[in-house]
Amino acid sequence: MWVAPPLKGGSNKIMGSDALIYSVLIYGLVNGAVIMLTSLGFSLTFGLSGVANLAHGGIYLLSGCLAWILLNTLGLPFLPAAVITMVLAGLLGAGVYWLVLQRVRGLALSEMIVTFTIGIGILEFLRWAGFVTYDFNLPVIIKGSLTIAGVIVDYQRLLVIGVGVLIAVLLWFFSHHTKIGLALRGMAQDEYTALSVGIDSDWAAALSMALGHMIVAMAAIMILPLGLISINVGYDVLTMVLAVTILGGLESTAGLTLASLILGYATAATGMYLNPQWTQVVYLAAIVLVLALRPSGLLGKFKELEERV
Amino acid sequence: MLEVKELMVFYENALAVNNLSLEVKEGEFVGIFGSNSAGKSTLMNTIAGLTLHLKYREERRGGERITILGRLKFDGEDITHLKPVDRVQKGIVLCRERHPIFRDNTVQENLQLGGYLRKEHEVKESIAFVFELFPSLKRRRNQKAGMLSGGEQEMLAIGLVLAARPRLLLMDEPLLGLSPVMQQELVRALKRLSQEKLTIFLAEQYARPIMPLIDRGYVIENGTLIVSGSGKELVDNPEVRSAYFGM
Ligand SMILES: Nc1ncnc2c1ncn2[C@@H]1O[C@H](COP(=O)(O)OP(=O)(O)OP(=O)(O)O)[C@@H](O)[C@H]1O
Numbered sequence: 133m134w135v136a137p138p139l140k141g142g143s144n145k146i147m148g149s150d151a152l153i154y155s156v157l158i159y160g161l162v163n164g165a166v167i168m169l170t171s172l173g174f175s176l177t178f179g180l181s182g183v184a185n186l187a188h189g190g191i192y193l194l195s196g197c198l199a200w201i202l203l204n205t206l207g208l209p210f211l212p213a214a215v216i217t218m219v220l221a222g223l224l225g226a227g228v229y230w231l232v233l234q235r236v237r238g239l240a241l242s243e244m245i246v247t248f249t250i251g252i253g254i255l256e257f258l259r260w261a262g263f264v265t266y267d268f269n270l271p272v273i274i275k276g277s278l279t280i281a282g283v284i285v286d287y288q289r290l291l292v293i294g295v296g297v298l299i300a301v302l303l304w305f306f307s308h309h310t311k312i313g314l315a316l317r318g319m320a321q322d323e324y325t326a327l328s329v330g331i332d333s334d335w336a337a338a339l340s341m342a343l344g345h346m347i348v349a350m351a352a353i354m355i356l357p358l359g360l361i362s363i364n365v366g367y368d369v370l371t372m373v374l375a376v377t378i379l380g381g382l383e384s385t386a387g388l389t390l391a392s393l394i395l396g397y398a399t400a401a402t403g404m405y406l407n408p409q410w411t412q413v414v415y416l417a418a419i420v421l422v423l424a425l426r427p428s429g430l431l432g433k434f435k436e437l438e439e440r441v
Numbered sequence: 442m443l444e445v446k447e448l449m450v451f452y453e454n455a456l457a458v459n460n461l462s463l464e465v466k467e468g469e470f471v472g473i474f475g476s477n478s479a480g481k482s483t484l485m486n487t488i489a490g491l492t493l494h495l496k497y498r499e500e501r502r503g504g505e506r507i508t509i510l511g512r513l514k515f516d517g518e519d520i521t522h523l524k525p526v527d528r529v530q531k532g533i534v535l536c537r538e539r540h541p542i543f544r545d546n547t548v549q550e551n552l553q554l555g556g557y558l559r560k561e562h563e564v565k566e567s568i569a570f571v572f573e574l575f576p577s578l579k580r581r582r583n584q585k586a587g588m589l590s591g592g593e594q595e596m597l598a599i600g601l602v603l604a605a606r607p608r609l610l611l612m613d614e615p616l617l618g619l620s621p622v623m624q625q626e627l628v629r630a631l632k633r634l635s636q637e638k639l640t641i642f643l644a645e646q647y648a649r650p651i652m653p654l655i656d657r658g659y660v661i662e663n664g665t666l667i668v669s670g671s672g673k674e675l676v677d678n679p680e681v682r683s684a685y686f687g688m
């Protein structure tokens with residue numbers, strides 16, 4: 133997903149090299165925040181229940197479409213539309229857990245196949261339902277822009293940085309310093325020990341899916357206004373999230389932040405110096421390189437999971 | 442307090458617990474002894490509800506591998522079909538084999554998680570008690586549990602379940618892999634717990650260190666009850682004596 137703005141003056145070649153460097157510096161950060169906000173929901177669900185929710189891209193786009201329908205077809209104001217979208221996405225997460233995931237719980241491959249299928253199903257359903265043309269976009273929350281070191285940055289992008297950092301901090305606090313957060317992490321570490329002190333594993337996993345989906349919906353509502361709602365965005369988001377989680381080592385907030393920044397700068401640089409089409413190549417190259425050289429991620433560690441009561 | 446009636450547990454067609462009936466009375470310290478694969482863990486996990494959880498999980502996936510027959514009663518109430526969480530709520534808490542703990546959390550967080558179902562002031566009280574019982578845990582309260590030594594991890598595993606405020610404490614081979622010094626330390630702690638009127642049901646392969654503590658004991662082989670009786674009766678039984686007491 134390419135989210136940097138059209139450059140002022142059209143072609144990159146016209147810009148001075150200083151302006152280009154500043155653009156890369158600033159838009160690297162913006163891209164990093166976008167990537168982080170987009171990936172937080174995935175990382176949360178994985179960290180709290182061990183489910184790699186590959187329906188992520190589908191849920192992201194579905195949330196965008198839901199918000200669009202609430203705003204444009206039902207004419208709701210922005211805030212209620214956003215809240216309802218998040219709640220619906222959360223309920224969908226819990227529903228997917230109770231109806232499908234619960235049955236394959238603990239079988240990592242089956243969990244991935246199930247969520248992947250659901251994600252593709254949602255995206256292709258949206259395509260069938262006609263969300264393919266370029267008529268769909270969400271409104272920005274704050275209009276206007278700012279010039280930093282000669283680079284124009286609109287307020288919505290700054291807001292994305294702020295919200296991304298805020299949500300990351302809140303989630304870290306939630307998972308490390310609240311009773312429910314600790315219980316969920318305990319569950320992810322050792323299900324049977326959690327069960328033997330009275331933590332209900334199904335409830336915990338459903339909650340982590342719901343929370344993950346709510347954060348994805350929030351990310352969609354914040355980020356989609358920067359571009360158009362199209363089916364490809366859903367697929368691109370999935371590649372992006374996989375690149376971040378593989379680079380960042382799946383479950384640490386620090387790893388996620390670092391990976392988002394690296395990919396943010398890598399995509400900003402290739403986008404400005406080469407062509408925005410290189411974004412997907414950057415993500416895929418990151419996945420292949422990390423898996424080949426450091427499969428547990430930049431800051432990651434290996435976890436061995438055994439199952440036996 | 443706990444009644445196990447004609448319990449049978451099959452994995453596939455293999456019988457892990459065979460027609461076992463036993464009882465643990467309020468305030469008692471009861472041991473169950475058996476060698477490898479005698480069915481001790483299966484029995485403990487079944488009383489705690491974990492076997493049932495595994496069975497349901499496997500059935501949801503479409504398999505039918507585990508069969509549980511017979512009855513479990515706690516305080517006269519049938520708990521055979523209760524979820525593990527509800528059993529913990531009633532006070533049945535199991536400390537599983539090989540001292541499992543939450544390795545990524547600190548000692549303090551582990552103990553807090555142990556008290557997940559209990560009220561805040563109760564958790565505070567139990568944590569204070571655990572620190573009194575195992576002072577070395579208190580010194581390491583902010584250390585990651587995964588970094589503790591094996592012996593300290595065992596203490597933490599016991600602290601974790603004590604924080605859940607058991608009325609019936611189930612222990613699956615707590616002495617496994619501990620040095621003689623650590624074993625003594627643990628036996629001392631168990632004695633203290635027993636004096637505090639906690640009901641304890643403990644499984645071990647090797648009965649000797651536990652012997653001075655128990656009121657009664659059972660010996661099982663291949664899931665079948667061989668003998669039962671008071672500590673003295675067990676020691677006096679020549680077969681049991683050589684096999685489980687090394688005397
Ligand atoms: N999840 C399982 N699936 C299949 N068979 C199992 C399972 N758990 C235990 N068993 C089998 O049940 C029998 C009893 O095992 P159990 O773990 O209860 O023995 P144990 O007395 O605890 O042994 P140990 O002292 O070695 O821990 C064994 O033959 C074992 O292979």
Ligand SMILES: [Mg+2]
Pocket residue numbers: 481482483538613614
């Ligand atoms: Mg065992």
